[in-house]
Amino acid sequence: MSSPQVPLRDAIRTLPAYVPGARAAAQPDVIKLSSNENPFPPLESVREAVARAAVEINRYPDMFATELGEAIAERHGVVPQAVVPGCGSVAVLGHVLQAFCDAGDEVVHVWRSFEAYPIAVRLTGAVAVTVPLRADGRHDLAAMAAAITPRTRVVLVCSPNNPTGPAVRDDELRTFLAAVPPEVLVVLDEAYVEFVRDPLAPAGDRILADHPNVVLLRTFSKAYGLAGLRVGYAVTHPDLARGVRTAATPFGVSHLAQVAALASLRATDELLERVEVIVERRAALLAGLRGQGWSVPESQANFVWLATGDRTAERAAEAARAGLLVRPFAGEGLRISVGEEESVERVLALTGTWR
Numbered sequence: 001m002s003s004p005q006v007p008l009r010d011a012i013r014t015l016p017a018y019v020p021g022a023r024a025a026a027q028p029d030v031i032k033l034s035s036n037e038n039p040f041p042p043l044e045s046v047r048e049a050v051a052r053a054a055v056e057i058n059r060y061p062d063m064f065a066t067e068l069g070e071a072i073a074e075r076h077g078v079v080p081q082a083v084v085p086g087c088g089s090v091a092v093l094g095h096v097l098q099a100f101c102d103a104g105d106e107v108v109h110v111w112r113s114f115e116a117y118p119i120a121v122r123l124t125g126a127v128a129v130t131v132p133l134r135a136d137g138r139h140d141l142a143a144m145a146a147a148i149t150p151r152t153r154v155v156l157v158c159s160p161n162n163p164t165g166p167a168v169r170d171d172e173l174r175t176f177l178a179a180v181p182p183e184v185l186v187v188l189d190e191a192y193v194e195f196v197r198d199p200l201a202p203a204g205d206r207i208l209a210d211h212p213n214v215v216l217l218r219t220f221s222k223a224y225g226l227a228g229l230r231v232g233y234a235v236t237h238p239d240l241a242r243g244v245r246t247a248a249t250p251f252g253v254s255h256l257a258q259v260a261a262l263a264s265l266r267a268t269d270e271l272l273e274r275v276e277v278i279v280e281r282r283a284a285l286l287a288g289l290r291g292q293g294w295s296v297p298e299s300q301a302n303f304v305w306l307a308t309g310d311r312t313a314e315r316a317a318e319a320a321r322a323g324l325l326v327r328p329f330a331g332e333g334l335r336i337s338v339g340e341e342e343s344v345e346r347v348l349a350l351t352g353t354w355r
């Protein structure tokens, strides 16, 4: 076959590829700590709801995920029109950017942060303007405010920040929002919010109530354990939500995902008990690492960040040989998910040998 002559868009050709976390081979002693997934198996009630719904998959799903949207709205104390469910919150972020960014517009975010951001921004033709993280792995919100120009349409705030872990604080976020022009959209990506225990962290719903230019992004992939079904959502002012919905993929949330997310909302208490267990394991992991002399950012998520610098690739390979799949960021560090109970001890046994 001869080579195609059709040019790809420059934005596509020059895009860095998303690097997914390593996947475990079906070996019993390998623990996957590379994608911040929930280590617990799905709840019985959720599995049963999905199994019951399987007989209907010859039909299209409810295009607007009506029942799920209503349940989410009730949870956030907003009208259903304020909620936009989507095929994972990464997809919803893409719809948000498509709804607000034209070619050449600017989107401000910290770096390092979630690696889907630069890809999603450049797909719209917009330009990412990055602000360095502070040395303690936190957002520098003052520098982000200073990076806003007349071309800025959107600012992304990842709290807790993937991959370093700290959450922004309510007072610094409010100071920041007061400095952001009202025509600039602020996306607060709260993928890990259920794991936050910092009493100074913001309550997204109250931030949203006070600022009509804010979008909250939430997901069922992490605390709710539905990463494999792909469902997340945005909450924002109904006028903005309408625009995001316009940009969304029709029928983007599958019927099984809608059913599973609804069943998970009904089982929230049971799921939050599991979150509490993960939070305890996180505390043990952080304490253990600090006891070994590591300087670790104050993670409020279900992962920790280890600054392994130039040795990162080597350390990730050693971890893999020890049956621990972690997520390396070459030249910077390792992101290690808080996983199964035995993962804490096994991670600490390994990191101890690196001191």
Ligand SMILES: *Cc1c(COP(=O)(O)O)cnc(C)c1O
Pocket: 036, 087, 088, 089, 090, 091, 114, 158, 162, 189, 191, 218, 219, 220, 221, 222, 227, 230, 231, 232
């Ligand atoms: C995991 C994650 C998400 C959620 O992605 P889904 O598409 O909902 O699975 C969103 N934002 C950040 C920062 C994440 O780490």
